[in-house]
Amino acid sequence: MQTSLAAFIKDSAVGQEAEAILRTCVHCGFCTATCPTYQLLGDELDGPRGRIYLIKNLLEGGEAGARTRLHLDRCLSCRSCETTCPSAVDYHRLLDIGREVLEARSPRPLADRTRRHVLRETLARGGVFASALTLARWAKPLLPASVASKIPPRDTSVPAWPARGTSARRMLVLAGCVQPHLTPRTNRAAARVFARLGIELFEAPGAGCCGAVRYHLDAPAAARDDMRRLIDCWWPWVARDEVEAIVVTASGCAAHVKEYGKILAGDPAYAAKAARVAALARDVSEVLADEREALAALLAEARRAMPASVPARVRRIAFHSPCTLQHGQKLGGVVESLLLAAGYELSPVADSHLCCGSSGAYSLLQPALSTRLRADKLAALSVGGPELIATANVGCQNHLAAAATIPVHHWVELLAEVICP
Template sequence: MQTNLAAQFKNTPDGDEAEAILRACVHCGFCTATCPTYQLLGDELDGPRGRIYLIKQVLEGAPATERTQLHLDRCLTCRNCETTCPSGVQYSRLLDIGKHIVEQQVKRPAAARYKRLLLKEALPRPWLFSPAMKAGRMLRPLLPDSLAEKMQPVPDAGAWPQQAMPRKMLLLDGCVQPEMAPNINSSAARILAALGVELVVAPRAGCCGAIRYHLADHDGGLNDMRRNIDAWWPLIEAGAEAILMTASGCGATVKEYGHLLRDDPVYAAKAKRVSELTRDVSEVLCAEQEALVALLKQRPPAGPVAFHPPCTLQHAQKIRGKVEDLLRAVGVDVRLCADSHLCCGSAGTYSVLQPELSHQLRDRKLANLEATGAERIVSANIGCQSHLQSGTSTPVGHWIELIDQMLA
């Protein structure tokens, strides 16, 4: 795609990257066929190709409008289009650049500004988010449905292994997961302990940076990333084997630290190393599969299980089939639903900012998952897990909990 950048974007890191991405696009439209929002709305501007044109116009000097902003806001950043694209267009990077520029040009209504400010300031801070969730659960009957559905019971985390082991991996606790589902990381810790690996949580590590970065607060998101690198670095130098992620959304972001901080003279090399060390928990357990299978002598949970692969796992991290294969290897009857490549509508803060579209996608996904006949649904990302549970009485959890229950 031929591009003529406006003067203010020429010879800038974002401008140069955006131009390279735009030139890779050949207008084929394959991406449109797998775009969830295009399927719902039928508008070319609510598909990847249309949004690429909108961003191109802004980069070439056309003023952004509220309509430009709306079409970019409606994107889930599911990255299904990147999986589909035959030319390897890095659409999500272009979208982040475009949204950042448009945010500077178009002033949102006051209510929208305050909502986004609340999300990017409260969600990444557990000391704010945790008491807010506790209060929300107490007041759940008084809350509007859009908020009440988020106030789900907290599972029991169980005991964290206390034995020190020679093999050590870092574990990102995250920002919302410790309050919403503390059992996920404790399950991972127990499983890895059974395999002889100690999971270590660095106290000063927190939000991976995705929340602020994808809300167009690039400076805030990058600062979150730098804080995590500082927290992890002494433990990396001490010999930590890997940085383990139990939330695929966080994993997708941390694996991009090297790229996002490539121009930072202080953090570029460290960020690259952090990205190289980052592993989804499925990657770690697949490498230990033989030992894991040997440990699992008991019967698996009764009944079939439906697996929802999050977009951040299958499209961002390009991890497909690992979880399913691992679960089958240990005796679980795991099933994929129809259109398992499509987004469930969670997409980070999307379910709060675009609830109507988000709920349509959730209900479609749940109908397909329940059609498998499974008695339980599992996923690999806290956002998807919570979003799906808000629309069904079928239990929804993290797949790592299945392994933990089999070991118990």
């Protein structure tokens, strides 16, 4: 793709980065075939190729207004197009650049800015979110059905975190901002599984949001502050080489933490630290996949421990692979293989590459499109008659559970169910 960037960005580092990405696009249009919003709306500008043209025009000094913002806002950042693209266009990075430039050249209307500010300050602050969630649960009967459905009941039977053992193997795990309050079982289930493998999983005190919320809600500077804060929380253990990995159980957060090195590359005080943290960051499925032999032994032990009088029961589940797992981290099939090894039967899911419509705060900012995507996803997940749905990201889990007729769990809970009696 030929480019002629405007003077305001042409000679900057970010301009050169954007130009390099633009020049890799060959206009083939393969990306439109797997773009969820293009499939729903049928508008070229609501597909990756059309959005690339809008961003190119923006960076060349062209229109920077409501039309460009409408189509960029509708993008889920699901990165399905990147999986499909034969030219390896770094679309999500170009989109981040385009959104940041658009905001600088043409700030959003006050009402829109206020809404996003409230979302940022509520979702990214664990304490604030916990208070808001408590209030919302109390007021749930008074809220509109579309809002009330997003508020899960309080889980009163969360298992305890396993007691610290004598294992020499230790790994940090990201607590996150909303996950401890929406799905408190997830990290505890992971910790129980890891304990059975002889690995101590622990959260660093004060470690909260990874920065993804603010990064994707028009506050990249504040997001970088979140990232630096999290690096500082983890650094005492990382600097002393006391942990093998930084485990992340929410695939959206894992995809973001793995990019710390790129995002903070220009920060002289944090570039090296960010690169090291990014190198240590691993989705929980990656770590457990590396422990397959030990897991297999635990699974065999669990089968032997089952009384002969109790017939083995295979649970049929549908797995929704979050976009951040299969497209962002390129880990498609890893969780599925672990669930199969644990004895679960996976029901078929058509168009499994498509987004469920959660995508961070997307379901709150684009409710109509998000609801349509969720309905399509739940229909696909239900075809095989599963008993429950499993997924790998807190946002997807909460979004699907709000409309599902069967339970929705994080997949690591199902693994813990088998090997952690």
